[in-house]
Amino acid sequence: MTPRAQLVRHGGLVVLIAGCLGLLVVAATNIVRVERQMQIAATENMTWIFGQTQIEALNLAATLARDADENEVRRRFDLLVSRMNLLRDGPQWQFLQEAGLAEGLMGWRDGLLALDPAEGGDRAALQAHVTALSTALRTKASRVMAREWQVQAERLDDLRQLHLLALAAIVGALVAGSGLAFALVDRERRLARAELDRLRAARLERDLMLERSTSEGYRRFADLIAHQVRTPLAVIDSAMRRLTRPGTPPPADIVIDKARATREAVARLVRLTDTALLMARVDRDAIMPELGRHDLGRIAESAIDDLLVTSSADGVGRFRFRPGNRPATATCDPVLTAEILSNLLTNALLYAPDSKEIEVRPMLAGNDALCDICDRGPGMTPDQMARAFDNFSRGEDHRTLPGSGLGLPLARHLARLQGGDVTLMPRDGGGLVARLTLPCGEAA
Template sequence: MSGVGRRRLGGAWRRRRPLRTRLALATTAAVALVAVGVCTAAFFVVRDALYDQLDLSLTQSARLAAGRNQGAPPGTLAGECRFLAAPACAEVVPADPAKDPRPPGQLPVAPAAREVAAGERAPYYTDITLAGHPMRMLTTDFAKGRALQVALRADTVQDGIAQAAGWLALIGAAGVLLAAVLGYWVSRRGLAPVTRIAATAERIAATRDPRHRIVLPPPGREDEITRLAGSFNTMLGELEQSVTAQRRLVADASHELRTPLTALRTNAELLARGERLTPEQRQRASLALGRQLREVTGLVNDLIELARDEEPQALVEQVRLAALVEHCAQAARAHWPAVPFRVRVAGAETVVVAGVPARLSRLLGNLLDNAAKFSPAGAAVEVELTAAGAGGRAELTVRDHGPGVAEEDLPYVFDRFYRAGAARSLPGSGLGLAMARQIARAHAAELTVERAPGGGAVFRLAF
């Protein structure tokens, strides 16, 4: 298999492995690497310590032999060292092999030993084998022109090193196994919230029900994963509200559209049998059909406007509020000729806000239409625009002198399709104020309603 093929196969295998497995393997590899490194370092420390102890014994034996045999000629000073219980064997080695009258000794004499005897080299340690046994030998200076070789059996040191290596290998293997178990436990416990998040997301995708939530640990045990789960729960809450609002909007829209559509169908069927109707009946049916078409068109347009979540940024511009209020008041006077509109601008002639002029006009128009609809004949609708503070924060109030808003209706005034008992006999779909609040919030403004002293309602728009 080519290198490219192996890389592709390895990448696909990594992608197929779940995150829990990859985390467990990474944790195991990290802990195993540390365990192997520690055991390896411990092995070298133990080995060096054992050899240092043996070298110390050789140094002491050499000092003892040199003290007892000062001026001794070349030859063997101590006997055989084939047995563990025997003392160190020692030999005196001359610098010149020709001046060595004795037969070859039992310890091997290397050229380096002649150099130590001649004073040309420092003392040194070496490992040798004698009679099939491992030994450690020290070659040091003894007298002028002579060197001293001292050797000890190294079986115990090598056995200790082998035993330490075995134990350390066993400990390392146990550490790797323990690392694998701990890695799996850590990955399983650490990724449990992620697993719950994935399961919740899959359950929502399968059931299309955003009411599911992730179970969070008790307070005091928060971590990054818990924060992620909490953020996911918050997102699910927002999603549930959005889905609920969408379903409610669809249900309310279908309910509100059912009546005008039925009337439209009835009038259309009536006009289809026009030969049976008198001219007056046909005219009334045509006028009713046109009026109902306008109502349905307005209702559909309002639903489309409510479905928009934000204002188009490309259309945002600086709007002079005083001029916009005067323009909307003129339009309201033309639409409600029997209702007087009194506009007062108190120090807000130069106040401007960032917004979409058409949308702000729709907002003010809805407020003025709502006030005119509830105002009795001859009662004025009072519109006041004021500016407060150095920054010129604008506030618009629209007051009518109608029946006002009942205390129990105040929390629901801006709900879609909500109509109070006193308003059900009046024209409208119940979307105007809901649309007004949506436009206000899109322009960083707050629209509220309150009962006016002496009767009526006051709608307050604060930018």
């Protein structure tokens, strides 16, 4: 081969290498941009904030309508003002200003403060002001929702373009890499070519399996969101339609009932979102537990109290706390442990019959601290228990019940981050025992 031919050949290899690296850099850049686009900004979730503000406005209106005592009126008034202050002082204010929806909100707040019942404000004027404020918030909430959907649509468009650019760069890199591989294979003759083909085939097969797994996960998550979000949204829509029906205003008990239903639906949406986000953080290894010595029984009692606050009244009185003869002190992160127990308690409350008690038993067993959640529900078959900790896994008999299929996998992940585990076992006499196990040794 002449020097000129060698120069041309080497120059072609350099061009192929430079082109491949350049395309990979473009692909990596676009992938990073996609990841940033997928992050949820702190200024979003405006619908929830407006919903909470509307709920407090309706609660205050209902309180005034039934001529409640002065302390109750003041408490409801303070809650509503705090919601208005949250809109003004939180990061969402910039979102409202950019969307042109901030105008007039602070005027409503100032009008409220001028009618402060603690300073002798007129109740009738306050009731009229709150009723008008509720109507204004409902109108702005619709515009906020439309704006959020517009922002999401723009984000999806951006993501699609970034995906296409990344895909084109990867295809280009593969083409350049194929040319480079062909040149190298030609130089290394048939043996090197066969080995390279084998390695490429194995890599492509792994990539294909990973792509299939990722696509299936996205599909199942999308189906889950579509199913689980539709029901609470329908509840909220029904409640709002009833409250805004033309004609005679609904009675106070109807307003309270619809407000409660709306709040429960919003809480369910928030719970679903929080679970999905926390599971994503676990998958990215973005959670570092802060271990310390804590009383597992107290954490369980706190989790029960929090659950009773956010759940319907059906949960009141159903839990029976049965501590052991000495405190079950565990080495754990109390926040993560409370999240684990909340998921286990929610499952027990969801699947156990309303007439049956749910026992919570913190105890010590050797070097471990345990907390058993015992219900009298339908239980699980061995096959169902084997698949219960798979992401999005739900029993065929439970498809119509609310749930994300992420509670048990998330609970196990969080427990294992702390050196413990979550297991399931049948309960004597029928039902299920969900056991949280944590080490009780000294924190590292």
